[in-house]
Amino acid sequence: MKQALADHLDFFRQFRETFATTGAVAPSSRFLAKALTEPLSRRSEPARILEVGPGTGAVTRHIVRQVREGDRFDLVELNTRFVEILNGRFELHPEYRKVAHCAAVHHVPLQEFQTTAPYDFIISGLPLNNFPPSLVEEIFGAFFKLLKPGGVLSYFEYMYVRPMRKLVAKPDEKQRLAGLEEVIHRHLGPHRFRQDWVFVNVPPAWVQHLRTASAVEA
Numbered sequence: 001m002k003q004a005l006a007d008h009l010d011f012f013r014q015f016r017e018t019f020a021t022t023g024a025v026a027p028s029s030r031f032l033a034k035a036l037t038e039p040l041s042r043r044s045e046p047a048r049i050l051e052v053g054p055g056t057g058a059v060t061r062h063i064v065r066q067v068r069e070g071d072r073f074d075l076v077e078l079n080t081r082f083v084e085i086l087n088g089r090f091e092l093h094p095e096y097r098k099v100a101h102c103a104a105v106h107h108v109p110l111q112e113f114q115t116t117a118p119y120d121f122i123i124s125g126l127p128l129n130n131f132p133p134s135l136v137e138e139i140f141g142a143f144f145k146l147l148k149p150g151g152v153l154s155y156f157e158y159m160y161v162r163p164m165r166k167l168v169a170k171p172d173e174k175q176r177l178a179g180l181e182e183v184i185h186r187h188l189g190p191h192r193f194r195q196d197w198v199f200v201n202v203p204p205a206w207v208q209h210l211r212t213a214s215a216v217e218a
């Protein structure tokens with residue numbers, strides 16, 4: 001309880017200081033975290049897992065509980081304060097310590113993250129709706145480069161945020177939102193296999209699940 005409150009305060013501080021990249025006033029709810037980690041919970045083999053934009057760890061906690069022998073868990077986070085919090089968890093929190101031998105927090109933007117092998121699951125909290133279309137294009141490029149054939153990307157976006165912002169936007173912002181819409185739909189179209197509706201979250205969110213073509217199909 002004390003930790004949840006501290007996380008909310010830290011998150012809110014980062015929201016005020018770095019709105020564009022933090023992108024939310026509060027960490028995700030456990031219902032949203034559960035929807036994001038559902039494909040991971042159904043795997044039967046050891047897996048390589050990447051979490052992007054873990055923040056204060058609202059989703060990380062659910063991933064940590066699912067990490068098993070033979071798995072690899074990497075986290076990529078841009079924000080210095082969030083990286084400190086997460087590293088502290090892997091040092092001190094009993095559940096995190098159990099998996100610390102196969103986990104690492106990388107303090108780098110996703111676009112610059114390098115790895116030696118691709119991932120079975122990518123779970124992302126990046127606030128794509130805050131970014132310019134060119135950056136979102138780059139981020140999808142990174143997601144697909146980092147996923148194995150047949151790998152699953154799960155990410156969330158707040159419901160109806162683009163149409164609602166469009167209603168009150170100035171021309172430049174309208175153009176950015178239209179560009180985003182185009183980039184996101186072009187990537188969702190061929191890859192999305194499911195969308196979950198999560199109402200118990202501030203604000204309510206959709207979880208998009210995408211799968212890359214398997215080696216057999218490709």
Ligand SMILES: C[S@@+](CC[C@H](N)C(=O)[O-])C[C@H]1O[C@@H](n2cnc3c(N)ncnc32)[C@H](O)[C@@H]1O
Pocket residue numbers: 021022023024026027028052053054055056057058059076077078079082108109110111124125126127
């Ligand atoms: C909306 S918060 C989500 C935090 C957490 N996953 C949750 O659901 O509560 C977005 C997170 O993405 C991080 N972030 C933003 N841009 C990033 C980038 N290019 N690479 C890595 N992390 C980034 C922010 O610092 C922040 O932690």
